[in-house]
Amino acid sequence: xxxxxxxxxxxxxxxxxxxxxxxxxxxxxxxxxxxxxxxxxxxxxxxxxxxxxxxxxxxxxxxxxxxxxxxxxxxxxxxxxxxxxxxxxxxxxxxxxxxxxxxxxxxxxxxxxxxxxxxxxxxxxxxxxxxxxxxxxxxxxxxxxxxxxxxxxxxxxxxxxxxxxxxxxxxxxxxxxxxxxxxxxxxxxxxxxxxxxxxxxxxxxxxxxxxxxxxxxxxxxxxxxxxxxxxxxxxxxxxxxxxxxxxx
Numbered sequence: 001x002x003x004x005x006x007x008x009x010x011x012x013x014x015x016x017x018x019x020x021x022x023x024x025x026x027x028x029x030x031x032x033x034x035x036x037x038x039x040x041x042x043x044x045x046x047x048x049x050x051x052x053x054x055x056x057x058x059x060x061x062x063x064x065x066x067x068x069x070x071x072x073x074x075x076x077x078x079x080x081x082x083x084x085x086x087x088x089x090x091x092x093x094x095x096x097x098x099x100x101x102x103x104x105x106x107x108x109x110x111x112x113x114x115x116x117x118x119x120x121x122x123x124x125x126x127x128x129x130x131x132x133x134x135x136x137x138x139x140x141x142x143x144x145x146x147x148x149x150x151x152x153x154x155x156x157x158x159x160x161x162x163x164x165x166x167x168x169x170x171x172x173x174x175x176x177x178x179x180x181x182x183x184x185x186x187x188x189x190x191x192x193x194x195x196x197x198x199x200x201x202x203x204x205x206x207x208x209x210x211x212x213x214x215x216x217x218x219x220x221x222x223x224x225x226x227x228x229x230x231x232x233x234x235x236x237x238x239x240x241x242x243x244x245x246x247x248x
Contacts, residue, residue: 009036015138061087093125174239
């Protein structure tokens with residue numbers, strides 16, 4: 001499961017956390033103010049009440065991480081963006097008006113970041129939907145997160161680890177919800193980490209993974225037909241997905 005790290009615990013961050021908690025992200029919130037980085041404020045996330053640089057150092061970075069920089073001020077936004085740009089990530093978005101974003105980019109360039117690095121920064125953050133309220137802005141950010149994750153093949157996170165059966169999409173045709181690389185780990189107790197798209201597909205894949213674990217089969221493949229004619233899956237979207245199952 002990909003990590004989504006929200007830098008800042010203000011109003012937009014809170015609205016985004018509510019939405020992102022339904023999007024299969026491992027959610028973190030950091031803020032240097034304890035009243036904002038409060039588990040009671042963000043029960044759906046892991047929170048760190050520390051200086052931004054210290055919190056980012058503590059979390060580390062992986063190539064599959066997603067970052068939304070939503071702090072209370074331009075200086076903190078630039079500080080967080082600079083820290084994140086030095087490491088690997090899949091997505092980095094920063095809030096701010098176009099004029100403030102332009103100043104931030106200028107500051108980052110002066111710190112030595114290349115045009116290629118700055119081009120990876122989504123700023124202003126989110127898709128241009130015209131929203132104004134914190135909730136509307138959060139929707140635009142969530143939409144961009146979904147878009148970037150889909151373009152990355154459905155799963156850009158760190159490899160899933162643990163004992164169980166790893167189910168990975170290896171082929172997809174049509175309009176299936178997730179593409180090659182999307183994965184979920186099914187533990188012997190039936191718990192799931194990650195996702196291959198949810199719904200009936202995931203239900204059937206989980207059932208097969210548990211059967212394989214019980215029978216001791218180390219590896220298998222199965223093709224799931226998600227077309228409207230595949231009534232047994234209860235799906236209305238089209239597409240065919242091939243899933244590879246590998247014992248961990």
